[in-house]
Amino acid sequence: MTRKIHDKGGIVTNGRTFDLKSLSKTYPGVQALQKVSLSVDPGSVHALVGENGAGKSTLIKCLAGVVEPDEMELYIGGNRAVIRNAEDARKMGLAFIHQELNLIEFFTAPENVFLGHVLPRKYGLLDRKTLRSRAKSIFDDLGVDIDLDEPVRYLTPGRRAMVAIARAFADEASVYFMDEPGTSLSPDEKKHLFSMIKKLTEQGKSVVYVTHNLEDVLFLCDEITVFREGRRVKNARSADITKSGLIAAMIGAETDQQKDRQPQKRTIGKEALSVDGLTGGGIGPVSFNVKAGEILGIGGLVGSGRSTLLKLLIGAIPAKGGAVRIGGIGAEIHRSPAEAMKAGVVLVPEERRSEGLALRRSVFENTVLSSLGRFSRSGFLSAKTARGEVTSAGEDVRLKTTSYDAAVNKLSGGNQQKVLFARAVMAQPRVLLLDEPTKGVDVGARLEIYEVIRRAAAQGVAVIVVSSDFEEILSLADRFIFLRAGVPIGTAVNKDMNQNQYLAMCYHGANDE
Amino acid sequence: MSEQSRTEHRSVSVERFLRVWGTLIGFGFLLLLFSVLRPDAFARLSNLRNVVEQVGTLAIASAGVTMVMVTGDFDLSVGAIASLVGVVVAKLMVAGVGIVPAIGIGLATGAVFGAINGLFVAYAGVSPFIGTLATMTSYTGLSLFVTRGTTVFGMPEPFRIIGQESIGPVPVSVIIMVVVVAATYLLLDYTTFGQRLYAIGGNRTAAFLAGINTKKMRFLAFVYSGLTAALAGIVLTSRLFSAHPQAGAPFMLNAAAAVFLGMTAFREGQGNVFGTVLGVFIMGILSNGLNIIGVNTYIQSVLTGAILVLAVLLSGLAQRKEG
Numbered sequence: 001m002t003r004k005i006h007d008k009g010g011i012v013t014n015g016r017t018f019d020l021k022s023l024s025k026t027y028p029g030v031q032a033l034q035k036v037s038l039s040v041d042p043g044s045v046h047a048l049v050g051e052n053g054a055g056k057s058t059l060i061k062c063l064a065g066v067v068e069p070d071e072m073e074l075y076i077g078g079n080r081a082v083i084r085n086a087e088d089a090r091k092m093g094l095a096f097i098h099q100e101l102n103l104i105e106f107f108t109a110p111e112n113v114f115l116g117h118v119l120p121r122k123y124g125l126l127d128r129k130t131l132r133s134r135a136k137s138i139f140d141d142l143g144v145d146i147d148l149d150e151p152v153r154y155l156t157p158g159r160r161a162m163v164a165i166a167r168a169f170a171d172e173a174s175v176y177f178m179d180e181p182g183t184s185l186s187p188d189e190k191k192h193l194f195s196m197i198k199k200l201t202e203q204g205k206s207v208v209y210v211t212h213n214l215e216d217v218l219f220l221c222d223e224i225t226v227f228r229e230g231r232r233v234k235n236a237r238s239a240d241i242t243k244s245g246l247i248a249a250m251i252g253a254e255t256d257q258q259k260d261r262q263p264q265k266r267t268i269g270k271e272a273l274s275v276d277g278l279t280g281g282g283i284g285p286v287s288f289n290v291k292a293g294e295i296l297g298i299g300g301l302v303g304s305g306r307s308t309l310l311k312l313l314i315g316a317i318p319a320k321g322g323a324v325r326i327g328g329i330g331a332e333i334h335r336s337p338a339e340a341m342k343a344g345v346v347l348v349p350e351e352r353r354s355e356g357l358a359l360r361r362s363v364f365e366n367t368v369l370s371s372l373g374r375f376s377r378s379g380f381l382s383a384k385t386a387r388g389e390v391t392s393a394g395e396d397v398r399l400k401t402t403s404y405d406a407a408v409n410k411l412s413g414g415n416q417q418k419v420l421f422a423r424a425v426m427a428q429p430r431v432l433l434l435d436e437p438t439k440g441v442d443v444g445a446r447l448e449i450y451e452v453i454r455r456a457a458a459q460g461v462a463v464i465v466v467s468s469d470f471e472e473i474l475s476l477a478d479r480f481i482f483l484r485a486g487v488p489i490g491t492a493v494n495k496d497m498n499q500n501q502y503l504a505m506c507y508h509g510a511n512d513e
Numbered sequence: 514m515s516e517q518s519r520t521e522h523r524s525v526s527v528e529r530f531l532r533v534w535g536t537l538i539g540f541g542f543l544l545l546l547f548s549v550l551r552p553d554a555f556a557r558l559s560n561l562r563n564v565v566e567q568v569g570t571l572a573i574a575s576a577g578v579t580m581v582m583v584t585g586d587f588d589l590s591v592g593a594i595a596s597l598v599g600v601v602v603a604k605l606m607v608a609g610v611g612i613v614p615a616i617g618i619g620l621a622t623g624a625v626f627g628a629i630n631g632l633f634v635a636y637a638g639v640s641p642f643i644g645t646l647a648t649m650t651s652y653t654g655l656s657l658f659v660t661r662g663t664t665v666f667g668m669p670e671p672f673r674i675i676g677q678e679s680i681g682p683v684p685v686s687v688i689i690m691v692v693v694v695a696a697t698y699l700l701l702d703y704t705t706f707g708q709r710l711y712a713i714g715g716n717r718t719a720a721f722l723a724g725i726n727t728k729k730m731r732f733l734a735f736v737y738s739g740l741t742a743a744l745a746g747i748v749l750t751s752r753l754f755s756a757h758p759q760a761g762a763p764f765m766l767n768a769a770a771a772v773f774l775g776m777t778a779f780r781e782g783q784g785n786v787f788g789t790v791l792g793v794f795i796m797g798i799l800s801n802g803l804n805i806i807g808v809n810t811y812i813q814s815v816l817t818g819a820i821l822v823l824a825v826l827l828s829g830l831a832q833r834k835e836g
Contacts, residue, residue, distance in 0.1 A: 066722060086724035102722050104715035106783060115712055116723030118705070125703040151781075167723075 016077035016093065016174040017042060018206060024071045025058055027410070032058045033069070036232045038208070038225055040175060045197060045207045047217040047238070050227035050250055051442035053400075053412035056210050057099065059227075060177050064096050065089045076174070086116075095173035097181045099210075099413075099440060100353060101164040105153040109146055110135030113166045138166045141199070143192040157184040158302045165193060176200060179210045180440050184468075186302040194220055212442050213469075214243050226250055251444045266293045266454075268478075270327075272462035273313075273345070273431045278322035281308045283486030285322060290431065290462040295453070297477030297494070298466045299506050305486035306466040307350060310433045313464075314340040314347045327430060341370060344430030348420050348437060350466075352413075356420050359409040363401050364390050366408045366419050370427040393422040396455075398448045414445030421452050431462045438472060450476065470499045482509055529781070536778035536788070536824055540795050547802035554805045562684075568797035569690040570595075570745045570752070574761075575768040575775075575789045576697040577627075577741030580734045582772045583701060583784040585714040586641040588738045590630055591768050593652035595746030595761030598623050600656050602747055603665040603756035612672050620743050626652060627739015631732035649765065656758035665756040676751030686748050693741060697786045700737075710734060714783065770821055771796060777824045795820070 018040040025033040033055045040046045048056050061067040063074075065085040074081045081092050089096070103112050110128075113135045120130035132148055139146050144162045147155065152163055161184045168176055176197075182190050197207050197220065209221055217224060218238055226234035226249040234249040269292030277285040283305035290296045298306045311317040313324065315334035324334065326343045334340035337347070349355035357366050367390045368375065375386040390404060397418040401411055408419055417438065424432060437453065438446040453476060457463050467473040473480075474497055482490045482505050489509025548556040574591045581588040602619035606612060626648070633644040676686050701707035709730050712720040721727050745764065750756045774795055775788025796817060803813045 064722070086722055090724055096722075098722060100718075102716060102719035104712050104719055106715055106781065107712065111708065111712075115720065116709075116725045119708065121705075125699060126705065126708065 017075070018175045018208075019075040020063075021073040021075065022071065023059060023062060023069055023073070025055075025062060025067065025069045032230050033062075034230045036227065036230070038232070040206045040208060041223070042174075042206055043201045043204045044222040045201060045209055045220055047221035047224040048208055048210045048227065049212070049214070049217060049224060049246065051412075051414070051444045053229070053414070054227040054250075054442070055230040056227055057179060057413075058230075060096065060098070060179055060210065063089060063094060063177065064098070090116075090171060090173075093172075093174035095168040095171035095176045097165055097168045097176070097178040099179040101160055103152050103160060103163060106151040108150060109139070109148050109152055109155070109163045109166070112152055112163050113138060113170050115167065117170065134170075135166070138169050142166060142169070142196050144189065156303050158186050158189050161185055162189060162193075165196075169196065174205055176205065176207045177210070178207060180212070181209075182211060182213060182216060183439055184302070212440065212446070214246055214443075217246070218243060228252060247443055250442070266458050266478075268293050269460055272327060273464075274325045275313070276323045276325070278309075278312055278319055278324060280312050280319035280321070281305075281317040283308050283312070283483070284320075286483070286486075286488055287322075288481050288488070288491075290464060292430075292460045292462050293457050295457050295463040295465060295476050295478050297473045297480045298464060298483060299473065299480045299502065300483040301506050302468060304483040304506075306483055307435050308486070309483065310347055310435050310464065310466060313431075313433060314345055316347070341427060344428070345433065346370065346424045346427045346429035346431070347433040348424050348435065350435040350439060352416055352420055352439075357408050357416060360407050362405045363394070363399070363408050363411070363419055364404040367393060367404075367422045367426060370423050389426060390422070393426045394418075396425060397421045397452050412442075412445075414441040414449075417441050417449065418445065418452075421449060425452070425456065429456075429461055431464065432456055434463065434465045434467075436467055436469075437465065438467075438469065446472075470502055474499065474502060480505070482506055484509060532777075532781055533779055535827055536774065536791060536795075539824065539827075540791060540798070543795065543798055543802065547798070547805065551802075551805050555802055560801070560805075564794075564797045564801045565687055566684050566752075567801070568793050569684070569686045570749045571764060571767055571771065571797075572690045572790055572793045573693045573748060574742050574745035574764045575771040575793055576693050576786055577738035578768040579772050579775065579784045579786050579789045580697060580701065580710065581641075581738045582769075582776075583707075583710045583714050584731050584734050585717070586634055586731055586734065587645065587769070588630065588735065589642065589645040589765055589769070590626070590649040590652055591738060591742040591745075592761040592763065592765035593649040593656070594623050594626050594739055594742040595749065595764055596757070596759055597626070597652050597656045597659075598743040598746035599750035599756040599760055600660055600665060600758055603668055603750055604659065606668045606672060607665060612669060616747055619747050620740060623739040623741075623743020623746070624736050625739070627736040627742070628732070630739065631735030634735065635728045635731035653759065653762075660756075660758045662758060664758075666754075668750075668754065672751055673754060674751070676748050677754070686752065689744065689748060693744065694786055694790055697737075697741075701786060706730070706733070711783065767793075767796065770817075774821060774824055777827075795824075 020038040022035045022037055023033055024035050036055065036059065050056055058067060062069040062072060063083060065083045065088050076092050083089050083092060104115065110132045114131060120127040120134070135148060142162060142165065146159055146162060152160055155163070161181065165181055168178070181193060185193060200207060211217060221238050224236055224238050224241060224246065225232060226246065228250060271289050272292040274289035276287050279285045286309060298309060300306050308317060312319050315336045318335070326345065334343065334345070353359060364387065368386050372381065375382045394404065399418045399422060400415055408416060411419065434453065438449055441449065453463060465473060465476055474494065477494050479494060480492045481488050490505055492505055554560065574595060578588050578591055598619045601622050602615045605615040605618060630645055630648050633639045633648065634641045674685055678685050680688065701710065709720065709725050712725060713727050713730055717727055746761050749760055753760065771792035772784055772789050774792030776782055776784055778788040778791050779785050780788065799817055799820065800813055803816065
């Protein structure tokens with residue numbers, strides 16, 4: 001483990017070069033990484049970008065000692081390094097923020113931060129006071145005010161992400177690997193993360209930052225390496241490359257045809273869903289309506305109650321009052337997702353791995369899950385019909401999988417998300433609820449998912465979208481309602497709205513509809 | 514934090530208060546109920562002391578099971594280990610081995626059989642339910658083989674001290690129980706080891722990624738469970754002053770029930786040793802109180818099962834959300 005050593009001139013000498021000469025990894029049937037290299041200068045932020053399935057996560061898992069590579073030649077500080085397990089990686093001075101937060105739900109923030117560490121002791125027993133104060137100083141450094149005594153399951157998604165980030169900072173490491181650390185952070189929390197990264201580099205440490213957010217890449221990083229299909233295809237100083245150049249490198253020749261098309265004209269139909277004074281789960285009363293063929297964006301900041309609203313609509317959180325009317329018939333509140341689905345309301349949840357997919361089950365089983373009833377012939381699954389429809393739904397969303405019998409956790413994040421979309425489309429919804437539809441999804445798959453969403457709307461489905469990605473929600477939505485602290489504070493029609501106007505609505509609301 | 518989330522926080526707190534303390538309140542209610550119904554027989558110091566002595570061995574065995582269940586595993590073999598160790602210790606003493614060495618060998622035997630469980634479950638990857646069901650069957654077979662199915666008598670008199678004597682007003686067996694529970698509490702809540710066990714139970718992948726040797730930790734929990742089961746077997750043998758090859762059998766389900774009941778108290782859905790002790794006492798008081806008010810023994814079992822389900826339902830451990 002390296003420690004900070006300041007010499008008398010205040011120059012930090014703990015930076016160590018990280019030089020991955022070659023790394024290969026083959027999964028059955030797929031060459032995930034093919035002799036890739038990655039060299040990181042001390043005191044720099046190095047972005048690693050590429051579409052899902054490009055091999056970024058595999059690289060990180062190999063370095064973290066979670067996945068065993070076929071071949072790895074790695075030098076840290078000039079010395080050959082061998083990593084067999086998580087312990088080894090830590091000893092080599094590598095720290096990780098994995099994409100899945102990997103928190104222990106009922107542990108407090110300090111307990112999570114120091115998970116797996118040598119813990120402070122007093123008289124041979126665990127010294128919780130010291131543990132708490134050490135964690136507090138990390139969170140203070142991060143500029144985050146966080147409840148240190150609550151189990152983390154009571155924290156907001158942003159705060160939970162900060163706990164996972166703080167965990168990496170608790171390691172006295174020389175290279176920090178961060179896999180999509182910014183996805184659930186509020187703009188404010190992200191700012192703190194970036195300034196913390198800056199502090200690290202000032203100490204001569206380096207950061208490898210993996211993200212799909214290219215603005216962040218260009219803003220934050222000194223050097224950029226692009227992966228495509230398990231190969232290193234580009235390496236450049238960030239000053240020497242533009243966003244479109246990056247996209248071109250990431251998706252190769254397909255750039256032009258994959259460009260995000262402007263929303264085409266859609267015919268807006270009759271009212272598909274109307275919500276009147278809905279309360280529950282700590283939010284409301286909320287009233288609004290969506291018409292068939294319309295895409296409604298729910299605007300607001302993290303914690304404003306957007307996801308809660310979606311969960312209320314499908315009955316995953318019990319409603320306390322109000323009415324939900326679908327297709328102009330009946331006034332009812334759904335008591336369960338099953339009831340909601342019967343009425344044609346389907347949710348694609350935010351946390352695809354914990355709320356969406358049965359990870360070890362096959363692509364087929366996961367896709368057909370919401371429509372099993374349709375394929376039931378006196379209780380038996382009519383597999384042939386089901387397979388046909390699953391395959392065509394998969395093609396609709398441009399799902400890439402070696403086989404529909406492959407376990408869904410073998411797919412890349414983008415393809416896992418497409419499985420959820422295929423499932424939703426197969427359920428033949430009238431109202432489609434999308435919570436962060438492209439979280440952790442790469443550019444190419446993201447554009448394909450936008451196509452799926454627009455096509456569904458064009459076919460007369462009413463779509464409601466929640467997204468923290470401003471660019472995404474501004475390109476998708478026809479109209480917005482804005483929530484703050486669980487109550488609507490304004491509505492707006494999306495007539496070439498820009499990000500600043502949108503953000504201003506999130507904060508202050510108003511009404512110009 | 515915004516106004517909204519603060520009010521939300523408060524209503525959550527009330528719910529959490531009940532979830533954390535509800536089972537204890539229920540226990541208080543049981544005590545009160547029996548005291549009112551039969552103040553003459555139930556609410557007497559001698560009777561309560563009797564209850565504590567009766568449940569002492571179960572509490573000792575359950576402490577070890579708590580540790581296993583904290584990691585998300587399960588141990589069905591504690592009853593079989595307790596019986597086997599009781600038989601081994603009794604046979605050794607009858608054969609002339611001193612009391613202390615015999616107890617030492619007994620404890621070591623328990624640890625070894627716990628280790629066998631741990632090897633199967635943690636290292637070989639057998640599901641804990643099936644793995645310990647199998648070892649339970651084999652361990653029981655061993656006890657029956659060693660004793661030819663008979664009860665072992667004729668141990669030296671001083672061996673009675675452990676299960677039948679008192680130091681001042683406090684029975685020795687109760688002192689042992691308190692020591693085991695305290696040790697388990699310290700291990701679970703105040704050591705790195707315990708912290709790791711809770712982490713494994715909470716999210717095994719996360720614990721693994723954090724560099725915790727999950728297999729070794731789970732293995733050690735089984736060894737501890739074997740050890741406490743052995744101790745429970747020794748105390749039980751002394752109390753009965755005989756060793757029957759199936760004397761510990763009731764521990765198997767009662768210990769698991771106590772830990773489950775305990776999960777409904779204090780730590781919101783996780784195994785914890787004080788919760789387990791509370792679970793043991795609820796079952797003890799229930800059996801004693803129902804006996805005193807003259808409820809049929811078989812109906813007692815029905816009620817015990819019902820109370821277990823009720824506690825889980827009321828504590829919100831039931832997964833209502835996913836309905």
